[in-house]
Each structure stands twice: as C-alpha cells, then as structure tokens.
Amino acid sequence: MNECLLENASRRDFLRKSTLAGGGLVLGFYLNVADSAAKRVAKPSTISESSVFKPNAFIHIAPTGKVTLISKQPEIGQGIKTSLPMVIAEELEVNWLDVQIVQGDLDPIYGSQSAGGSRSTPTNYQEFHKLGATARTMLILAAAELLRVPAAELIAKDSAVHHPASGKQLSYGQLVEKAVTIPVPAPESVKLKDPKDYKLLGTRIGGVDNPGVVTGKPLFGIDVQLPGMLYATYQKCPAFGGKAVSANLDKIKALPGVKHVFIVEGGTSLKGLLPGVAIVADSTWAAFTARKQLEVIWDEGPAAVQSWAGFTAKAKELSEQAGGEVLRNDGDAKQALDDADKTVEAAYSYPFISHASIEPQNCTAWFKDGGIEIWAPTQNPEAGQKIVTETLGIPKEKITLHITRSGGGFGRRLIPDYIVESAAIAKQIGVPVKLTWTREDDLQHDQFRAGGFHFLKGGLDDKGKLIAWHNHFVTFAHKVVKDGKDTLELGSGANLSGDEFPGRWVENCLLEQTPLECNIPMGPWRAPRSNVLAWVFHSFIDELAHAAGRDPLAFRLEILGDKGFIPGTGQQGIPYDVNRMKHVLQHVAEKADWGKKTFPRGQGQGIAFHFSHLGYIAQVAEVTVSKDGKLKVDRVVVSTDIGAQIVNLSGAENQVQGSVIDGLGALMFQELNIEKGRIVQSNFGDYPMIRIADAPTRVDVHFLKTDYPVTGLGEPALPPLAPAVCNAIFAATGVRVRQLPLLRTDLSWS
Incomplete structure (x- = not known):
C-alpha cells in the first residue's frame, strides 16, 4: 500500500478542492503537494465530457445534486466498489439514491489500487471516513454563510443541510457554488460521526453493479x-x-x-x-x-521431466533427511517427543490447484x-x-x-x-x-496454488496436554539467479512462517522447511498459505485431541492459553490476540451447540479456527457421511471478528458464505496432475467444481462487533472450513483425511 493513504496528514495535502468548468465540488486525497490534476488526467468513460470531470478526487457533487464517488480499488466480486463508497456516503450524509459510483482508472493520484490480501477495507476505511466528513463540514460551512446562521445550528442529512430552528434547508446542489470557496478545514477540526448514528453502514446494500450483471451489461474485461x-x-x-x-x-x-x-x-x-x-x-x-x-x-x-508422482517420491525422501531450514526451534522438540507419554505422527499432502x-x-x-x-x-x-x-x-x-x-x-x-x-x-x-x-x-497456464507435504509429530504428556510439535514441511521453489548464483526461491504461497499457529504456543516446537525445485508457476490463491496450512495444522491438532481422549474444543482452548496479546517474531511477524480468538471459538461453539448434541454413527461435528489477513474466524461443520462414503455438509456455523464495524451486511454475508462454498469445493474436488512438466487436466470436464447439490444445506454467519480496527473479509473465512469438515468426517466415521482432495480418501464405513 502506498504511503499516501496511511501517512500522517502533516506529510501531505490531506484534501484539495477544485471548481469544475461545468460546476461542482470535487474533493479527494492527493499523493503529495506536488501532485496536481494537470499532471495526469484519466477520465472514466461513464462520466460525460460535458461535465469536464477530472477524477483527481473521490467526490464530485454537481449543481444538480448528483453525487459521484470514485471507486479506486478493482472490483473482483468482493463488493469493494459498493462498500468503500458507502463509507464516504455515510459521513457525507448523502442519500444513497443520489449517488453514482464510477470505477477509477489507474492513476497515482489515488494511491495504491491493488486488490489482494483483504487489504482494501483496512487500508482505506479511516481515510474515507475523513474524506466524507470533511466534505460534509464544508457544505455545512457554506450553508452557514448563505443562511447567515452559526454552523453549530446546522445539521446535514439526506443530501441537504438543515436549520432546524427556522425549518430552512439547502440541498447539496444548491450549496456547490458556495462550497468551492470554503477553505478546506484542517483534518483535526473535522468531527467524524459516532458509529451509533450510522444510517448506511451495517445495513444491506445491493452491489452497485448488480443490475448490470444480471442483465448482461458490458462490465467485464471480456466485454x-x-x-x-x-x-x-x-x-x-x-x-x-x-x-x-x-x-x-x-x-x-x-x-x-x-x-x-x-x-x-x-x-x-x-x-x-x-x-x-x-x-x-x-x-x-x-x-x-x-x-x-x-x-x-x-x-x-527442463520442466518436461517433472511430474507430481516424482515430486511426491522426492518429498518423502527429503522428509527423512536432516538439513531443512529451521524456521522455529523453541525448547527441545526432539527430546520432548522422546519423553512424551504419547506421540502421534502423520503425513499430510495437498496438490496444485487452479483459480478457475x-x-x-x-x-x-x-x-x-x-x-x-x-x-x-x-x-x-x-x-x-x-x-x-x-x-x-x-x-x-x-x-x-x-x-x-x-x-x-x-x-x-x-x-x-x-x-x-x-x-x-x-x-x-x-x-x-x-x-x-x-x-x-x-x-x-495459471499461477497455481502450490502443492505441499507436511510430516508432523506431536507429543502429549500424561495429562493429555500438547508438549511437543515438529513439522517438516517440503514445499516448492523455482531456481533463480541472484548475485550470479543459482538459488531456490520459494513459490508464492509456498512458504511457512515460524509464527504460524501453534508455533508460538507450544513450549517445544521445531518447524523445518525444505524446498523442492520445480518449474510450475505459483501465485497467491484465496487466503494464500492459510488456505492449506489451516487444514494441516487444525486437522493434526484434532488428531492429537482424540489421541489424548480430550474434547477438541477444550484441547484447543488449552493450547491458546491465557497469553493475551502475543507479538510477532522476525521481520514478517504478525501479532496475535489470543483473547479475540478464544472469543470467536467459544462463540461458534455456543451457536453450534457444541457438545450438547448426540449424533448417530455417520454424523458428526468438527471444529476449527484460524487467524489470517487480520481476521479471527472459527467454524463448526456438521456432516452426514453415508455408509458408501458420500458426504453431505449439513451446516456450517461461522463466527467472525473483523473489528468494530461491518460496512455492508449483505456484502459481508456474501463473502463468508462464498468462502465456505469455495473452500468446500477446493477440499472436495480440486486437484491438478502434472506429467512431463504440463498440466494433465484441461477443462471443467476433468477439473470438477462444486455444484449446488454439494453445497452446505445451511451456512449460519455471526459477526462479533469488537473494539478493534475494521479489517477485510474476502479471505479469512475460507481457511477454517476444510479442517472443520474433515474433523467432522472423523467424528462421524473414524476416517481421518490426510490427503486432498477428499475424493482421494475412501470415506465409507460399516
């Protein structure tokens, strides 16, 4: 993210305004004082030339009262083209029916415009509040001059400024000419709305492109x-x-x-x-x-000799060799495993898959x-x-x-x-x-989600407490030349952090990583790393809980412990709020009636949680598995903590439900075979995607409002799905899933 939207206001012009040839008020963030509309003009095709609108700003209020808001982030189905303008509209006190949303072209005036890592909301949320509030303040000041009353006696609502004492009001369109003469107030003098007074945020707003999507309007690149x-x-x-x-x-x-x-x-x-x-x-x-x-x-x-079968055999060979990169080495994991009352070993693997x-x-x-x-x-x-x-x-x-x-x-x-x-x-x-x-x-020719192999060992003491954890991760890397030397560079999403749960929680923890050279393109796939690491770690934790004869929920809560806020370690370390995670874990258990139901053989509940992309998410899955191994996910209960405010309730629910279904599809069906350096599958005929009949019967979504900054939601709800379902399968059948996709495991039982 560019510094332009994050740095202190003292380091750049916070806001500017300009008068349009066609009339109107324009407000927006600028990179720095040197940037100006004259340096670059990129005109959205949906705004007519006659308005002479130059999108060097995020807000345009026309004399007609029409409000145009620029959406700078790419819209990829995550709903950002609707939700971020909602933030401005809330503070601006504009009637949503008066708003037109226009996609901004690439322009340095907007700052960073990438959409990935669920960062669009957290990196823009506060600044967009300030932008809307500043525009509202200027309109109130303009109305105060025109009505000749103190600004403190005025309120803004429904695209107009009102003077309750006299009953007079001026629409935003009527205020434009005066508003462009009002000096931009200092950021510290602008008051944001109290969240309890929000009228738009937290409500259900349909996507601004929805009518065009369902009627086949040319909105997409392919159009x-x-x-x-x-x-x-x-x-x-x-x-x-x-x-x-x-x-x-x-x-x-x-x-x-x-x-x-x-x-x-x-x-x-x-x-x-x-x-x-x-x-x-x-x-x-x-x-x-x-x-x-x-x-x-x-x-x-050189890729022509590579195959998935060859990678699998090589990974097994590498797992038995010492010398992997040590990512974390707390205590003495090997000695603790030797001393453990009970040990569990397992190997987990997952294939390359496509974004499709x-x-x-x-x-x-x-x-x-x-x-x-x-x-x-x-x-x-x-x-x-x-x-x-x-x-x-x-x-x-x-x-x-x-x-x-x-x-x-x-x-x-x-x-x-x-x-x-x-x-x-x-x-x-x-x-x-x-x-x-x-x-x-x-x-x-995708940029595939990387495959991987995890060779795990866990140790339990005589009370069933986790005391040792060892993971040898064999992953994929490309050969590159750096400083004149050949070196292996891990693929995107193919690395393991030493901070990954339960790395900071187990007293004796050894995490090792060994690269396996390949020529397969790798790129970020929804919730990179977390989408597979959550499945591996929370499935193995479930194995350990059952080996200890412990309730899987209680076992997880014990691992989390009472450490409160845990700082990250290393350059890329990310802090972890244990209390937030325990809160969502206990909440989802309550909503799913964890431990209060009796299931017949073939039915069961599984639980999992994961922290990724700043979101704390826990899920409980309830499944039915027929004797011949056919799986049906009956219900998924999701509890999320993504901060103090849900921007668009409709969009937020869509993202969680979509994450659950997307995660289930990847879990059940998706895999790519590699032979002679090429992908064997070619189309949806041999790369099946999830169908309606395979989707969960119910997805219950719960949002916990907490006193933390607002974060994104496009990715963090996906990772816990796979382990929750696999843990439920084990509870229902006694079959443990250690290889993806599910179609590689016989789920039948008798």
Whole structure:
C-alpha cells in the first residue's frame, strides 16, 4: 500500500478542492503537494465530457445534486466498489439514491489500487471516513454563510443541510457554488460521526453493479469493444517455460479471418511474457478455430521431466533427511517427543490447484503514437503497467490502464502475464486487439496454488496436554539467479512462517522447511498459505485431541492459553490476540451447540479456527457421511471478528458464505496432475467444481462487533472450513483425511 493513504496528514495535502468548468465540488486525497490534476488526467468513460470531470478526487457533487464517488480499488466480486463508497456516503450524509459510483482508472493520484490480501477495507476505511466528513463540514460551512446562521445550528442529512430552528434547508446542489470557496478545514477540526448514528453502514446494500450483471451489461474485461478491433489468441508451450522453435505460420495466415500470426520470443519469467505464438483474427471464433490447426515445434526445457508422482517420491525422501531450514526451534522438540507419554505422527499432502475464475484471462490493448491504452480485469493495475514498461520499453507516463470489473480473481489477477501478452501483440500490429484465453489456457497456464507435504509429530504428556510439535514441511521453489548464483526461491504461497499457529504456543516446537525445485508457476490463491496450512495444522491438532481422549474444543482452548496479546517474531511477524480468538471459538461453539448434541454413527461435528489477513474466524461443520462414503455438509456455523464495524451486511454475508462454498469445493474436488512438466487436466470436464447439490444445506454467519480496527473479509473465512469438515468426517466415521482432495480418501464405513 502506498504511503499516501496511511501517512500522517502533516506529510501531505490531506484534501484539495477544485471548481469544475461545468460546476461542482470535487474533493479527494492527493499523493503529495506536488501532485496536481494537470499532471495526469484519466477520465472514466461513464462520466460525460460535458461535465469536464477530472477524477483527481473521490467526490464530485454537481449543481444538480448528483453525487459521484470514485471507486479506486478493482472490483473482483468482493463488493469493494459498493462498500468503500458507502463509507464516504455515510459521513457525507448523502442519500444513497443520489449517488453514482464510477470505477477509477489507474492513476497515482489515488494511491495504491491493488486488490489482494483483504487489504482494501483496512487500508482505506479511516481515510474515507475523513474524506466524507470533511466534505460534509464544508457544505455545512457554506450553508452557514448563505443562511447567515452559526454552523453549530446546522445539521446535514439526506443530501441537504438543515436549520432546524427556522425549518430552512439547502440541498447539496444548491450549496456547490458556495462550497468551492470554503477553505478546506484542517483534518483535526473535522468531527467524524459516532458509529451509533450510522444510517448506511451495517445495513444491506445491493452491489452497485448488480443490475448490470444480471442483465448482461458490458462490465467485464471480456466485454470490451473498440472500433476496428481485432481478436487474438496466444499459444504457449504445454510444458512450463518452453519456447517455440518453429510453427506452420504460412498455413495459419491463409486461414479465413486470420490477419496476423507470429512467434513472440518472450522471456523466462513464469510471471511475465512467456514465449509463444500469437494468432490475430477478425473474430475470437476465427482465432480459436485457426489455433486448432497450429503446429508448433517446442523446445520444452527442463520442466518436461517433472511430474507430481516424482515430486511426491522426492518429498518423502527429503522428509527423512536432516538439513531443512529451521524456521522455529523453541525448547527441545526432539527430546520432548522422546519423553512424551504419547506421540502421534502423520503425513499430510495437498496438490496444485487452479483459480478457475469464471471469466478467463483477457486484456484489450491499443498501441498508438508510442503509447499504449489498456483495458484489463486486473487486481493489480500497477503491476500491469510496470511489466509493460519493463518488457516492452513503453514509458509509464505513456500507458493508460482502464480497470474493468473482473469475473472473479481469487489472487490470479494479481499476476499481469495476460496483460503483457496483450500489450506485446498490440505493439506489433498497431490496432486495438483483444486477447482472450481459452478455458484450457486458463487452467493449464495459471499461477497455481502450490502443492505441499507436511510430516508432523506431536507429543502429549500424561495429562493429555500438547508438549511437543515438529513439522517438516517440503514445499516448492523455482531456481533463480541472484548475485550470479543459482538459488531456490520459494513459490508464492509456498512458504511457512515460524509464527504460524501453534508455533508460538507450544513450549517445544521445531518447524523445518525444505524446498523442492520445480518449474510450475505459483501465485497467491484465496487466503494464500492459510488456505492449506489451516487444514494441516487444525486437522493434526484434532488428531492429537482424540489421541489424548480430550474434547477438541477444550484441547484447543488449552493450547491458546491465557497469553493475551502475543507479538510477532522476525521481520514478517504478525501479532496475535489470543483473547479475540478464544472469543470467536467459544462463540461458534455456543451457536453450534457444541457438545450438547448426540449424533448417530455417520454424523458428526468438527471444529476449527484460524487467524489470517487480520481476521479471527472459527467454524463448526456438521456432516452426514453415508455408509458408501458420500458426504453431505449439513451446516456450517461461522463466527467472525473483523473489528468494530461491518460496512455492508449483505456484502459481508456474501463473502463468508462464498468462502465456505469455495473452500468446500477446493477440499472436495480440486486437484491438478502434472506429467512431463504440463498440466494433465484441461477443462471443467476433468477439473470438477462444486455444484449446488454439494453445497452446505445451511451456512449460519455471526459477526462479533469488537473494539478493534475494521479489517477485510474476502479471505479469512475460507481457511477454517476444510479442517472443520474433515474433523467432522472423523467424528462421524473414524476416517481421518490426510490427503486432498477428499475424493482421494475412501470415506465409507460399516
């Protein structure tokens, strides 16, 4: 996150205002005093030229009373395009029906515009309150001058300033002309609303794009249309990192509708412009059809000998060797295991999986006059701009990037490979071109969630207390050159922190990590690391609780202990509030009637919790498993602590319910096999996604309001789902799940 939205107001102009040629009041954050509207102008296409609106600000109030709020973060389905403007609207005391939301293009005036790590809300929440409150204050001061009454006698509500004593009122539209002459008040003089007076925040507000989504309006990147546009497809080597030696280019160029076909040299970065063959035609259908006749001779490179079976065998071999990187070494875990009254050992593994967003990767680019204009469904527009500059040599100031709505992201669209592919093709042909990946491209050339192998040992004393923990984690890494030397760099989401629970809680704890070299692209997948680590650790904790003959809830509470606030260790350490976690854990147990129900064989409850992306989440799953092993998740109860305020109750519930279903789908079905350095699966026919019949019958969501800063919700509700369900399966059947996905484990019982 750029410092612009986080730094103290004394380090930059907090707010500025400007008068529009068409009339109106504009307010917004600026990076620093030197930034101005004249330096860069990026106009959202949904605001007419006649208004002469320049989005160098977040609030525009027109003389008509219409309020336009700029949403700077990418909308990927997490609801941020609705929720963040709600914060401004709450403080502004504007009628939500008077508000228009416009997606801002990439512009340094907005600060950081990436959407990932559930950071959009916590990094903008307080500043957006201040922005709305400052605008409200200026409107009140303007009304005070026009009505010739003290500002203290005025109140703002429903898009107007009211003088209760006289019954007079002025609409915001009527106040615009005067408001632009009012000096911007100092931040410390602006009073924020008391949360008890909120009218909008915490209510259910439908997504601002919902009408357009359900009626098929062109909102997404794949919908972009430009005059004279051509359509491209891009064939990369099936084996990761390979390059084209030759191809039947002449034959392809002679096919109907094909305008261009050429080899792109590309580079070696698995997150950048990889070598391939571009086909550009007068329609997507013509490009895809021609691609079926494309014949390429590939140099497949070193990845061609890699396979999942080979990785699995190598991981077992590495687990038996000493010398892994020690991430944490508290006490003497090996001696404590030797001295334990009871020990438990288990090996857990999980595969690579795809993001599988509904909208495949796509991007439209138009190279002209030495610059390029880009339309992209991206989570990280700044990274897209940067990679185009670094790869194609186009200066940053000559790149205009429009952020479209994304048909799902889940971390995939943080990596800008599809953006630079489109830009490279556009630069070569000089006309607007839309690159569209096929579903097979999307599945086989993803930035995958990394697989992994955990070899665990736990020790219990004679009272059933956890006294020792040893985890040897075998993970995946890429070979890179640093300072002239080959080194292994862990893949995104493939690392383990020494602070990961229960690392700071067990007196004797040894955490080791050994990298396994691969050429598979890896990227952040919803709740990176936590999405699999929670399953491993909280499943193994459940094993230990049952081995000790202890109630799984009581066992977990004992591990958490009474340490209160635990600081992080190391450079990346994140503090952990034990009391918050115990609160949600006890709350979810209460709401799920934990320990108060008697289940017949084949039915059971499982419990788990996890802290990730600043959210404290606990879940209880109730399942039924038939004798032949068919699973049905009957109910999932979720308790969340994400701070003092739920911004949009409708959106928040959507995120939790979506996390539960998304997590269940990954748990039950998703896996990718790797053979000869390539993905075996190709489409949803052999990569099944969760269907309605497999979704939980009920998802009960509970939000705990606490006196802590507001945090995000797109990711933290997903990690506890898998262990809660697997622990419930064990309670129902006695079958312990140690390999993902579930379809790899026989759940039948007799």
